[in-house]
Amino acid sequence: MTTFYFGRLVEMFPFFLSGLWMTTKVAFISLIVCTLIGFVLGMLRANDTFFFKHLIGVYVALARGTPFVVQIFIVFFIFPEWGLQLEPFPAALLAMAIMGSAFICEIVAGGIASIPKGQWEAAASSGLTKVQQLRFVIIPQALKVILPPLVGQYVLLIKDTSVVSVIGVMDLTRVGWVTVMRIPEGLMVFALVGLLYFAISYPLILLSNYLERKMAR
């Protein structure tokens, strides 16, 4: 019996690969977007002269303090009522961007805050602008603090992409659900799904550990 289903599973392997591809696409695009937005917000948040420091604080608290599945429902089902109707794929990316940026913003702001105030002052005293202070003096030092948890966050975000299946994106998780309806071998199906997720995240886990050790020196 199991052998029979295993044969079916092998037949369906291309379907799994398409799910893997979709998951990779959602993860890759949203990680890039989250990183860009997260860094910009983190830098603004670490800068006490910006009045919207607290605005970012509220956004971060909301995005971090509510379940991602709720957020994605809001983007997909509620945003249309406010005039923003999106297909599942862009809606998934938008929801990922909103959630992921908030986490990365906090990591970046924390890294920047760990740099002594005197480094800012030394750079400011020599005439560098705020942006130059960040770019040449603060960020290069803060990256040591930022990188290990950032890569760790990437792993979490990749796993969070599985939630996009609830709005109909045909990612790895949804492929698993669809397959289970045809092959009643749940364990085998989801073991394969899990293995494929692991194949993407494990290298990043190794990278995070490596960075952690390297930066500690």
Added chain:
Amino acid sequence: MIEFKGVNKWFDKLHVLNQIELKVQKGEVLVVCGPSGSGKSTLIRCINKLEPIQQGEIVVNGMSVHDSATNLTKLRTEIGFVFQQFYLYPHMTALQNITLAPVNVKKIAKAEAEKIGREKLDRVGLAEKADAYPAQLSGGQQQRVAIARGLAMSPEIMLFDEPTSALDPEMIGEVLDVMVSLASEGITMCVVTHEMGFAKKVADRVLFMDEGKIIETGKPADFFDHPQTERAADFISKILSH
């Protein structure tokens, strides 16, 4: 060159600068001393706008420091600042520390900036340390690199906030020597320090602060040997007994 006109500053309720009137002439070497917490750091940090003020005006080279219309970059390129804790950039070599601002603020070509940087390093006696990172240098060497970094913008004014207080005693001399040679070259200097020897040797004037006020100013010999106020006398006897 530097003028304080009725300057007042508060940290919340703490009146940290109280009605400061002060003129520093071009080429003058001013030593600022006083008990810890009297507002010395705050006083010199206001000169390059590391601190805001609430009342009065500070004018440097004709520029009103706290006027938002003043070009802050220009103001700061004319003033070098040396911190007690050095604050060298740890991810850059000594030479990179020095050339960062000339290249990015003054837009001097990299090769030219490096030439100037090496000259400044030579001037503080560290020509051979151009490629060393701060962590590879002693405290005294780091502070000398920090001075060279300040000099790289060819400022007319150098501000020093207790430049030798964080150093082991055996390294104080090498830093003071550099500062003495600067003083003899006509750079306007404001130095917060308790180094009486330095003050007597090069200061044109000593300024004594307590509780945010300028209590007394005078020629170093007069101030240290014949203080006019009890508070100053008290302070001097304390630093002598150390």
